[in-house]
Amino acid sequence: MKANCWEGKKKVRVEQVPDPKILNSRDAIVRITSTAICGSDLHLYNGFIPTMEKGDILGHEFMGEVVETGPGLKNHLRIGDRVVVPFPISCGTCYSCQRGLFSVCENTNPNAWLAEKMFGHATAGIFGYSHLTGGYAGGQAEFARVPFADVGPIKVPEELSDEQVLFLSDIFPTGYMGAEMCDIEPGAVIAVWGSGPVGQFAIASAKLLGAERVIAIDRFDYRLRMAVEKAGATDAINYEQVSVLEALKELTGGRGPDACIDAVGMEAHGHPAIYAYDRTKQALMLETDRPIALREAIMACRNGGTVSVIGVYGGFIDKFPMGSLMNRSITIKTGQCHVQRYMRPLLERVQRGEIDPSFVITHTLRLDEAPQGYDMFLHKEDECVKVVLKP
């Protein structure tokens, strides 16, 4: 089959690789009909996530048709079922899964010992996302092997297009969890750093959950335009033109937003001097992540408010404003999305027409064009927000 493989920093290539096989009894093989490039794939592309190996198949947002099932699946899935696959691989029976903490499943990361060295305790396996998360082949391919296919994938109705349901695999639930962690009450004002695909869904979800005002923050006007016109943001701040902290004070009567969502993560940009500081430290390996958005989100948040972190971080950060966080009673909530928790309720919202997730798609390419897709997404060319690949 054809698959998009990581070949090194800023180098991906579509290669001919062997077809996947059933390795465990509850595996299914899915013939992929649609897959996408995620913002977090860019962290791999840029070489900021350790434990990648040359030849790893990338991709963790995918859907398709079940073509093969392992003997342990019984009647949960049948050949021909059309499914969306969540990015975390979860067993459904461990202590964490039973509590809905699917992205920290205790049984799906064969490299748990490695993750323990890095993080203290291990996380779940993730498709196509380094060997720290298990070394699973990803979904930017013609086929993928899906372990615990009776726990993760959900069947989707024929009347919905791939484009409408594909993002249930990651970015829609991730944005939704980001908004949910804000404990939105009537009248709430939510600020969202980053208007990439996850930021768009965080904005849309904050609206769905009843926020009165949602403020989008980014440096690209075309993305801010999408946030206002499509996702439902009430205000937009371009941080290259105005000071975010000042603008937020003005927009919130000096209080600060009730909750702040960091939908940016480890490769933030910001004020040129601060960016240069963090980029240099990152290059010298003095810090692994650039927490520019996170610092600002904490400083901006109102007293007693919540900072919800859904942007991906990999390691260590510097100049973390712990004093602001502690003295002002701010709560931080975070986590890789427990996608399995949200797929069904969000599918129902799509079916009811409350949201059409396809609004973020700006480009649809063939799988063969994946390298151009990565390059375009990274450099924000042609007003790129989300790239969908068709195998």
Added chain:
Amino acid sequence: MATELATRADAVGYDDFRSTDPGREHGNGGAKHNGRRQSDSDERLARVLGWFSIGLGLGEIAAPGKLAELIGVENKPGLFRLMGLREIGSGVAILSQSWPAGGVWSRVAGDALDLALLSTQLAPKNPQRGKTIAATVALLGVTALDLFTSKRLSEQSRGTSAPAGARRGLRVKEAITVNRPVGEVYDYWHDFQNLPRFMTHLESVQVLGPKRSHWVAVGPGGMRVEWDAETVEDRTNELISWRSLPGGDVETSGWLRFKPAPGRRGTEIVVEMRYDPPGGVLGATLAKLFGEAPDQIVARDLRAFKNVMEVGEVLHSDASIHRRPHPARPPENDSDAGRQAGYRSTGR
């Protein structure tokens, strides 16, 4: 156990998970007690030295002039302050407990440097030569104390301190919680023939009698090793300990403790294994270079055991079915795939 898990036969201890004191592990009460007391006094001495370092360091930074006068040398504030920083660094390293032996060794190195500096001031032209000689003698005393303490701490961390006798080999301790009742977890492990299902390097275990079993493992580089083992202690739902019998290819011993986890979270397992690796410690170091570190192997095997108990089989990724590092993609041909890749599937 697998080759890497082999441990020496003479030491089986399981009364204290937190103990890192080799003196405690030995059967006879007197040695055990002495060992404990000995290591406590070494650590106390190290702490005194740590605080001494910090005190002296602060003095050197705050009042270099006074200090210079006291020991009868020329006042060079910059040099004194640098030495002060070094002292504080050593002190923090000792007291932070992360690596006390290293901290005290850094004191020894510092002592050597200080002695060298002082010796330059011992020339007859120094009008305060008497004070400098006194300072040098005092420093020699401190150096001796530092050397003594650091040697003892290093021996302890290598597990070769005097009361423990001449003990070689490596030791691995790991813990995991399995979300199944204690009885079930104990029973599964207790049937040693189950162990090769989740222990990567174990080929087979054959039960020879109520206490005896025969083990076959494949070590690093495909080396096959065999040994007989006996169960030393077996308390239902609590503990299993074992050791290898003379005449096998490896010497190994270990224990495994089961305990119900609080909050009905299943069973807590602590395992400790000792072994003399084939090729000795050098062999183990080489093996580590090839990704075969014993703590990794035990951690991975325990996780695989959890897999078997909680989901019925060891879960594999496209990379983990291979013994060597492999990209996250399906294998090129069937023979590359691991032992698990043999399912009959439906479709295609």
